Amino acid sequence: MNRTENRVLGYLLKHQYATNLNEFVKTFPKNLQPAILKAVRRLQNLGYIVESMTSEGVVICLQQDKKKEALERVSSIYIHDPSQDPIEELIPKNYSILTTIDAEHKQNGGYGKYAICYSKKDKHEIRCYVKNTKGELKGIHLGSIYDPDSKISNWVKEIDKIYPHTPFSKEDVKNKFPVDLRGNNQPTKAVMEYLCLINFLIRIDDSKETSKYQRTGKVLPITTLDEILLLNETQPAKMCFNGGEYACTEEDGLYAILY
Numbered sequence: 553m554n555r556t557e558n559r560v561l562g563y564l565l566k567h568q569y570a571t572n573l574n575e576f577v578k579t580f581p582k583n584l585q586p587a588i589l590k591a592v593r594r595l596q597n598l599g600y601i602v603e604s605m606t607s608e609g610v611v612i613c614l615q616q617d618k619k620k621e622a623l624e625r626v627s628s629i630y631i632h633d634p635s636q637d638p639i640e641e642l643i644p645k646n647y648s649i650l651t652t653i654d655a656e657h658k659q660n661g662g663y664g665k666y667a668i669c670y671s672k673k674d675k676h677e678i679r680c681y682v683k684n685t686k687g688e689l690k691g692i693h694l695g696s697i698y699d700p701d702s703k704i705s706n707w708v709k710e711i712d713k714i715y716p717h718t719p720f721s722k723e724d725v726k727n728k729f730p731v732d733l734r735g736n737n738q739p740t741k742a743v744m745e746y747l748c749l750i751n752f753l754i755r756i757d758d759s760k761e762t763s764k765y766q767r768t769g770k771v772l773p774i775t776t777l778d779e780i781l782l783l784n785e786t787q788p789a790k791m792c793f794n795g796g797e798y799a800c801t802e803e804d805g806l807y808a809i810l811y
Contacts, residue, residue, distance in 0.1 A: 556591040561600065561614070562626040568686070569614040569662065573603065576612070616662040639665045639683045646672050647679060653745055659685050668746050678704065680742035692742045697750065698773055706733055707743050708752055711767050719756055719764040 563579075564571060573592065577585050592612060595601045600622060603612045614622060643649060647669040655664035662685040671677040676696040683689050695702025714720075714728050722744070725734055734740050744765060747753040756764040 554591070556587050557595055558626050560588065560591045560595060561622040564601065564612070564614040565619070565622060565626065569619065570611055572608060573610040573612050613662075637683075637687055639667050639681065639689075642683060642689050643667055643669060643681055647681075648672055650678075651745075651749060653741075655682075656741070666742060666745065668742070668749065678746060680746070682738050682742070690738070692739050694743060694746060700772075703733070703739075703743060704746065705772060707747065708772055711753075716767060719766045721762050721764045723762065 563576060577588050580588050592601065592603075596603065599615060600618045601612050601614055603610055605611075639652060640649060650668045650670055653666040653668070655666065657663075664685055665683045667681045667683075669679050669681060671679070674696070676698050678694040678696065680692045680694060681689055682692065694704050697704050697708075699705060710729055710733060711720075715724070720728075722737075722740055725740055725744075744753060748755055748765070750770075751768055752770050753765045754768055756766055
């Protein structure tokens with residue numbers, strides 16, 4: 553790899569791994585611009601960078617799996633790149649990972665990562681960690697499905713109120729859910745992925761549209777004394793008499809159970 557190609561890699565590393573090609577080339581004197589373009593094309597052929605068309609023109613991005621190698625090529629001293637750290641190594645030790653999911657939208661030439669985790673002290677206490685393409689880690693507390701006031705439980709209640717029987721998308725959530733519940737895109741994705749994981753939602757994939765979700769028949773667990781008493785009140789008292797089985801409620805009185 554020649555010096556000009558290393559200059560291209562160095563620029564991408566300094567500018568968060570992506571840049572507008574036209575603006576990048578213009579930073580060099582005109583007599584050097586053909587050589588810079590030639591270096592870009594060669595790096596494309598070698599698999600170091602990829603270009604894509606955007607509304608702002610052609611953008612070149614450093615490939616995710618080539619960042620470490622590019623760092624080693626442009627510097628004799630290895631500089632630790634936190635964006636290359638696996639998310640599994642960043643999760644706090646008091647949490648364990650249930651599953652990891654890629655972000656849906658590319659940023660800085662790569663995809664972020666979501667790790668849905670549970671507390672080692674309480675397997676129902678859920679927190680999602682999000683790692684962006686810069687290597688920065690953010691925690692999103694989801695809480696427990698057994699806590700009626702948690703983010704997870706409130707999400708299920710809101711879905712049951714607005715979309716109990718109809719499919720919905722993340723865009724629908726943005727338009728219909730309270731802002732303090734849905735937050736920005738990251739908490740929304742974290743909650744919906746976890747609800748799919750524990751079967752409160754199913755994902756309906758459509759190649760022509762964004763993914764849609766459908767509420768399943770799974771119900772929130774009974775957590776309060778009032779709910780338990782209400783459930784017991786609706787269940788008839790059962791008894792056996794003269795070889796038969798009977799039930800009794802205040803509304804219907806005593807009646808035989810027929811099988």
